[in-house]
Amino acid sequence: MVGAPLKHIVFLAGPAGSHIGAAMIFNARLLSKFPNAYISLYTIASCVAQAEKYLGMHSESVRERLRIVVSDVQPVTPLPTDAILAIEKGFNEWILKQSGTSPFNTGKHTVAPPSCIIEDFIHGGTGLMEQEKHKLTVVPWWPGAAGAMLAQLGNEENGNGSRLPDRIWEAMSRQNAGDEKPFEELYKAELSDRVIHVPGLPPFYEHETATQFLPQEPMVIEACTGAFSRPLKPFCVGPALDLPPTPISEPDSTDEFLDKAYAELGPRSVIYMAFGGFFFPLPESVHHLEIIIQQIVAQGFRLIFSLSSPFAQLDQLLKDKITKDGNVILPSWTNQLKVLEHPATHYFISHGGWNSTAEAILRNVPIIFWPFALDQTTNATHIAKNLNCGFELIQVRTGPAKSKAYPDILITGSDEAVREEINNVLEMSKGAKGLQQRLNMKALGQIMKKSIQKGGSGDRALEELGHAIGL
Template sequence: MADTTLSAPKSHLVAFAYEAWGHVRPLIVLCARIAKAGPVLTTVLTPLSLYERTKTELARNFAPGEQAYLSRVRIVAVQRGQHNDVMIIPASFVSAWRDLVDGKAITCAHTGQPIPAILPPKAALIDCFAYESVRQIRDVSGDSAKIYGWIPSALSTLFYYMFGPESLGGGVSMHDKAEAEARRTGRAYEDVAGELLMRGRGEVVRVPGLPPMYDYEYHPQHFPIFDGLNTSYLARTYDTMLLFDGAVVATPECYEREAVAAARTFFADIHKPVYVLGPLQASGAQAAQLERAHAPQAQEVEAFLDKTLKESGERSLLYISFGSIFWPMKAPEQLWAFLDAAMELGIPFLLSHASPFAVIPDSVREKVHEYGKALVAPWVPQQLVLNHPVTGWFVTHGGHNSVLEALSAGVPQIFWPFEADQPLNAVRLTEHFSAAYELLEVRTGLGLKPLCRNGKAPAGTLDAVRAEARDVLVRAFGEEGKGKRANALQLRDAVRAEWEEPVGEGEGGASWRDFRAFVATLWAEE
């Protein structure tokens, strides 16, 4: 229940996620809920490139008349710095933190306006990959401020990328291992760290709640941007966890029950709390209206959805999106082959291409236009699309934000995973919940090796992609697909229940309870 007294802020939280919408969006939703829950001032430092979108996303969580709550959250743009990497953690975060601690105003890089400190920060919520930033703000503040790790991905990813495969309990620093091996062999640290993280030796990795997988199955697509990220971020994630005072995770407990239990055990062993708060999605009275503001073609998209519903019926549309970063850039011809299969079957589809790496040839655009039952758009209001009665299936890269939005809407998914938590989401929903399909023939690089669960290796040819696409689409829109949709709807109900507030003697949902516990730490007396 919201704090109706609107008392003066008693605490100050500073939040930051790196330059990926799947990391920023749920963080903004969390900050909005904190504003309604108690007297906490929140300063969100956002990359300059996401400032306008972040402001709109924040407003989606508030109804008319809730401006006082909204005023508790300040969005401040920071510069990216000298790097061109789209996922860089800006050094300007540390500079802003230092100024706020010293009681100085910080300047928004978008508006040029000074933002007063008001209160010294009592807590930080910062992306789990930001080792250097966490270390530096720890040097600035010592133990006077709590620093929480923001984990917007599937918790299952922790046991591979963050803790290593040696044991589920952790105790493994990839950075330390890479440094030791580099000293022993005289090789470059970056090369050694890359090999440790991009394992391809066929070692079996066992993660709670998932079937055994070979290490290379965590990299089903070669996506070049991850080559540098592995050494700059992932190798130090375990070390970053040890610096945090606790972790906040944007996942529903019912979705990853075994992984949540294992994570709670790990954090308890190192005497740190973990708060499991998923899903985090805008739910204010203005949520639908303002989501359209993200997409220049929103009106065209909605008209297309309505037209398709009238002409083809409910659950007839195939929605295709690889999120804001990922795209099959190593083998885009596979996507064109998949679209051909959809058009041959007469399936209407909506293709979103928000990635900066997306290039769609004129020949493909012309073919889609001539087909007459499809729309291609650079950015679409995804929650609107997923909750529209025409949407039947969602072809997705499997990023956690997209997966949870689909689960909350009860839309079954067809996975085309690339990296990070994406292959784990694909396996969980296909094997554990039987609420999805996974495309295997679209794999490239290490992904062409045999799968642990069935011993089969993708053929890696365009003919195989076409055949699999046709087979999966026929099954998805047929009787088998109805069963998977029923499982997806059952999971939807469980996911939604995580945020239920207590009624009578009930305890409320697991996410609601963890949220209340986390908020209480933000203004608790020392």
């Protein structure tokens, strides 16, 4: 007997490694919760291998109800903006074809035409561009902390995060052809020292929202309902955590380095540093990076510095200098979960993207934040200041943010200031404050785990979301 066709959800994934991983975990949870659902995940070719790797970690029931659709239009550069534009061009044509089709058969299931689009916020409304034609419900998906969303998108009463980009776009539209000002000049002209207030976060200056030129949540969730130009219904489905055990992989140089440090120096003897797939300190900050590395080693730690970003450019002379004594390694890729789970790992120096932050929380590893922009600055503020689960480096700031931090912390950005700051942070990490931060991380990790377990707040919200989109 043939059952009713599966409900077909289209997921428009963000074209970045961290977004793909979070998307696959979220979609697997949705499929596990709703056996009548089928998902087409739309992405670009460079993200397929990672998506397939995550998919392979899940049950057959999940794997047979999720297909990966590759965009016909591919980006010409590794920049995220190019990838987003490529997906936009390919997706709109594809979704119009899909919405006018009949049910199709996968061999095991009959699948109805799409009934809903879930879109990663990074795309900025791609699914809405042709909505009058495809007539599908579009549900935005924010793969991060709610406070960061309000800081970037909230209305005047809730951070007014859209003020700055709106003003910059207005200034750009007023320019005459042939007399355009550089974006950097417009950005600095429109940036203000106004104090931003986001529910659940400490106040901060507007210029602190991009620090490199380049419990909060319940309170913030309540604010989300009326924090935008139109009311919305938030579904707080919980973090995209990789609760299954880390896949076993072949030992590599990173494992050997950690094991050796543990044998020779004991637990909490290695600092792990990584800035994700797209961020890296600017050339003007490389000397600060060198100072931080020097002080890590001088304080008796060893260092794993992952250079996974295509923008991770270090001079070969500098690489040779910092690795010559064997206390530092510079792998081009690391299995981050394995590093964070190793007992030799002490702290994680990170840009503060939400995926990296959540992975560290789940593994009880406190963070030393070096944020750049986007949600990273509010993640750093909340995790370091509100929850006392880490530190934030402020003397490394560049551009307009190299002035003062709220309320009155002077940022000089001198070599001596950077050296003093990192030394103080490392000393505190070895003492009572560091111990307390690790305990706080453990407690926070338990809360995150419980939220997505059966009956938890995230699990209940996921069920509500499914019902809202017709599952």
